[in-house]
Amino acid sequence: MRFLRSLAIALAAMVGLTGAAAAEAPFIIVQSTTSTQNSGLLDAILPQFTEKTGIEVRVVAVGTGQAIKNARNGDGDVLLVHAKPSEEAFVTEGYGVERFDVMYNDFVVVGPASDPAGVAGMTDAVAALRRIAETEAPFASRGDDSGTHKAELRLWDAAGIDAAAASGGWYRETGSGMGATLNLGAAMGAYVLSDRATWISFGNKGDHRVLVDGDTRLFNQYGVILVNPEKHPNVKAAEGQTFVDWLIGTEGQAAIAAYKVDDQQLFFPNAD
Amino acid sequence: MFDGKGNGRVQAQSLPLRLRDLRFERGGQRLLDIPALSIAPGEPTLIMGPNGAGKSVLLRLLHGLEAPTSGQVLAGDAPLDEATRRRQAMVFQRPVILRRSVRANLAFALHGRRMSRAEKADRIDALLRMARLSDRAAQSGRSLSGGEQQRLALVRALATEPDVLFLDEPTASLDPGATQAIETLIREASATGTKIVMVTHDPGQARRLGGEVLFLNKGHLVEQTAVEPFLDTPATDAARRFLRGDLLV
Amino acid sequence: MSALSVSLRLILSGDPDLWEIILLSLRVSLFAVLIAALIGMPLGAALAVGRFPGRQVLLVLLNALMGLPPVVVGLVVYLMLSNAGPLGVLQLLYTPTAMIIAQVLLVTPIIAALTRQAVETLNEEYADQLRSLGLSRLGSVPTLLWDGRFALMTALLAGFGRAIAEVGAVIIVGGNINHVTRVMTTTIALETSKGNLSLALALGLILILIALSVNAAVALLGTTAQRTAYV
Numbered sequence: 174m175r176f177l178r179s180l181a182i183a184l185a186a187m188v189g190l191t192g193a194a195a196a197e198a199p200f201i202i203v204q205s206t207t208s209t210q211n212s213g214l215l216d217a218i219l220p221q222f223t224e225k226t227g228i229e230v231r232v233v234a235v236g237t238g239q240a241i242k243n244a245r246n247g248d249g250d251v252l253l254v255h256a257k258p259s260e261e262a263f264v265t266e267g268y269g270v271e272r273f274d275v276m277y278n279d280f281v282v283v284g285p286a287s288d289p290a291g292v293a294g295m296t297d298a299v300a301a302l303r304r305i306a307e308t309e310a311p312f313a314s315r316g317d318d319s320g321t322h323k324a325e326l327r328l329w330d331a332a333g334i335d336a337a338a339a340s341g342g343w344y345r346e347t348g349s350g351m352g353a354t355l356n357l358g359a360a361m362g363a364y365v366l367s368d369r370a371t372w373i374s375f376g377n378k379g380d381h382r383v384l385v386d387g388d389t390r391l392f393n394q395y396g397v398i399l400v401n402p403e404k405h406p407n408v409k410a411a412e413g414q415t416f417v418d419w420l421i422g423t424e425g426q427a428a429i430a431a432y433k434v435d436d437q438q439l440f441f442p443n444a445d
Numbered sequence: 446m447f448d449g450k451g452n453g454r455v456q457a458q459s460l461p462l463r464l465r466d467l468r469f470e471r472g473g474q475r476l477l478d479i480p481a482l483s484i485a486p487g488e489p490t491l492i493m494g495p496n497g498a499g500k501s502v503l504l505r506l507l508h509g510l511e512a513p514t515s516g517q518v519l520a521g522d523a524p525l526d527e528a529t530r531r532r533q534a535m536v537f538q539r540p541v542i543l544r545r546s547v548r549a550n551l552a553f554a555l556h557g558r559r560m561s562r563a564e565k566a567d568r569i570d571a572l573l574r575m576a577r578l579s580d581r582a583a584q585s586g587r588s589l590s591g592g593e594q595q596r597l598a599l600v601r602a603l604a605t606e607p608d609v610l611f612l613d614e615p616t617a618s619l620d621p622g623a624t625q626a627i628e629t630l631i632r633e634a635s636a637t638g639t640k641i642v643m644v645t646h647d648p649g650q651a652r653r654l655g656g657e658v659l660f661l662n663k664g665h666l667v668e669q670t671a672v673e674p675f676l677d678t679p680a681t682d683a684a685r686r687f688l689r690g691d692l693l694v
Numbered sequence: 695m696s697a698l699s700v701s702l703r704l705i706l707s708g709d710p711d712l713w714e715i716i717l718l719s720l721r722v723s724l725f726a727v728l729i730a731a732l733i734g735m736p737l738g739a740a741l742a743v744g745r746f747p748g749r750q751v752l753l754v755l756l757n758a759l760m761g762l763p764p765v766v767v768g769l770v771v772y773l774m775l776s777n778a779g780p781l782g783v784l785q786l787l788y789t790p791t792a793m794i795i796a797q798v799l800l801v802t803p804i805i806a807a808l809t810r811q812a813v814e815t816l817n818e819e820y821a822d823q824l825r826s827l828g829l830s831r832l833g834s835v836p837t838l839l840w841d842g843r844f845a846l847m848t849a850l851l852a853g854f855g856r857a858i859a860e861v862g863a864v865i866i867v868g869g870n871i872n873h874v875t876r877v878m879t880t881t882i883a884l885e886t887s888k889g890n891l892s893l894a895l896a897l898g899l900i901l902i903l904i905a906l907s908v909n910a911a912v913a914l915l916g917t918t919a920q921r922t923a924y925v
Contacts, residue, residue: 202788202869211888216872233788233869247777248787352887359889377889407777407785510825531828541823544841544924553837554827585924602826 200229204249210234212370218428238318247405250413255320269398282385284364298388309343311363316346370439459608467516488656489641498661534607540598542586554604592623612643701896719877723857726797738809759803768863788869796863801853808849
């Protein structure tokens with residue numbers, strides 16, 4: 174019996190720590206994307222918001238598609254993603270209150286230094302993808318319905334190439350996040366379409382480098398939306414609105430502009 | 446220590462133990478077929494017979510560990526029930542010692558009995574003295590030697606002051622010294638009014654304990670007589686051969 | 695190896711974030727194992743001693759549930775706890791409690807199945823004696839559990855191992871929120887996705903170290919028990 178009792182006490186002590194955290198400050202849940210988290214942007218700017226307002230921001234970082242689905246279910250107060258058409262549909266269908274531009278960065282095509290398709294230095298992303306397809310050089314796609322994946326599909330469309338038909342061949346769909354796809358691309362020498370922010374802060378670049386950038390079609394716009402409290406009464410509308418206002422206001426925009434990795438600015442604020 | 450025990454009324458409910466038209470089958474095989482049997486209070490009843498005669502099964506039926514295929518087990522005049530079972534106890538050939546201290550093994554048998562804490566402690570102390578295990582009380586029961594474990598199992602069975610104590614070859618795997626200690630405990634229990642019903646394969650042990658013998662062969666009750674005449678002048682051929690064979694081993 | 699030196703440096707630095715993550719991992723998994731034990735042990739023991747129609751089917755089901763894919767469990771718990779789900783009002787999604795619930799579902803079948811095995815073995819030895827002492831089949835469950843306590847430590851360990859190493863379920867229902875629901879495994883997944891492979895590996899080494907210490911502690915307990923003949 175003594176044994177059981179000490180076991181119970183030990184466990185109770187562990188669990189007791191949970192109880193202490195129960196009485197907590199107000200918080201909101203932001204459904205966002207891996208790119209904002211993996212790039213370190215949110216870790217850098219959120220403490221400034223919390224310090225000013227006392228509102229803690231809990232970020233769930235998944236693919237844009239998943240983030241929008243979660244927000245549809247009411248599992249979040251604010252949506253911060255990068256797939257404008259889907260975001261607008263989200264608002265039109267009544268799940269979101271209003272969409273605001275927040276910031277942008279751009280997509281880049283990264284690939285091995287050996288560059289088997291010879292796309293280095295191209296500024297026409299569509300032509301570059303076409304050349305990759307023609308040479309059947311390996312290309313790793315997110316394949317996860319994320320904002321980056323959607324952007325990539327638009328480019329293939331513009332190039333008139335049915336990449337999905339080559340899936341399993343030179344076209345590899347990882348079905349995972351940006352980081353996992355970059356890890357895979359680096360390992361198998363595949364081209365990858367990545368957002369610049371994740372790429373710059375990525376730690377396992379191998380001999381991959383940015384080969385194609387500067388095309389206006391590689392523009393990557395982020396938007397923020399308050400989840401509609403009329404659809405989901407649990408939404409913390411007041412706190413959520415405070416966050417949206419801060420993010421698109423002077424302070425939030427300045428914080429975004431100030432975030433740098435290796436002296437490179439990763440996101441460019443462009444709220445109206 | 447076991448006063449309040451010779452109480453005739455209580456014994457009347459547990460004893461005599463009787464079988465009526467009893468049959469027991471397992472896997473389509475008839476292991477026991479006894480039309481009538483009565484085990485009276487008093488001297489020990491010793492169950493003997495060759496391997497596979499049904500000795501252990503008979504013990505288990507009398508203790509309610511097995512249910513008859515047909516027929517009845519009666520205690521007193523009523524069918525054996527849970528209340529009567531609780532006034533019986535059993536010691537197995539290989540002692541089952543709980544994974545606890547010697548004292549806790551004894552306390553376990555008294556669990557749920559209506560006694561005060563102090564009464565229980567006194568009873569356990571007395572049982573420890575009986576088994577000559579007082580200085581081992583705090584030790585793990587399973588660290589005891591084979592003989593000590595069987596003594597512990599025996600006094601644990603006696604803890605509730607049962608009317609009937611069943612023993613299934615309790616000394617089969619023990620050396621002579623340990624066997625003697627067990628037999629002494631059995632005689633003490635018998636002397637204080639507990640009815641002993643015991644399976645043994647050892648005629649010498651039967652002679653030492655006295656009482657009556659139930660001789661089983663191939664599932665049938667062949668003889669029920671006092672120990673001395675059974676051993677000296679067995680009435681049946683089967684018993685004669687059994688005794689001769691067993692003695693020769 | 696660099697991962698080794700990174701992990702050593704991490705441990706020695708006493709980095710508060712790291713400790714927070716380790717403690718949350720332990721808290722979630724230990725609590726999940728505790729609840730799973732409270733459910734799984736009596737359940738497993740009852741299955742071991744009970745004789746009722748459908749028992750065999752239950753045993754097969756239980757053994758199959760041991761291999762539940764964490765992602766599926768995570769998804770089911772997410773759908774339950776989501777604000778669009780039946781238990782949304784509880785507001786448990788993206789909390790440690792949600793992670794504990796998911797892990798309880800994963801661990802309970804393991805503990806129950808292993809308990810069933812251990813208790814069945816012990817019951818072969820004990821059944822007659824306990825019946826003789828007046829206990830019913832179900833009434834003997836507490837005794838069997840207590841006397842099988844050291845064998846059952848293995849079941850707890852197996853459950854703990856599954857819980858502490860699991861990522862698929864907790865990342866879905868916990869959301870891997872920094873300082874709230876971020877545990878060892880989700881941190882490893884995150885650092886891997888950031889391409890910080892040596893940091894991820896270092897965290898993995900720390901996780902192994904934790905699992906190793908817990909196992910060693912239990913093994914020590916078992917040896918002591920064996921020496922004093924309580925096994």
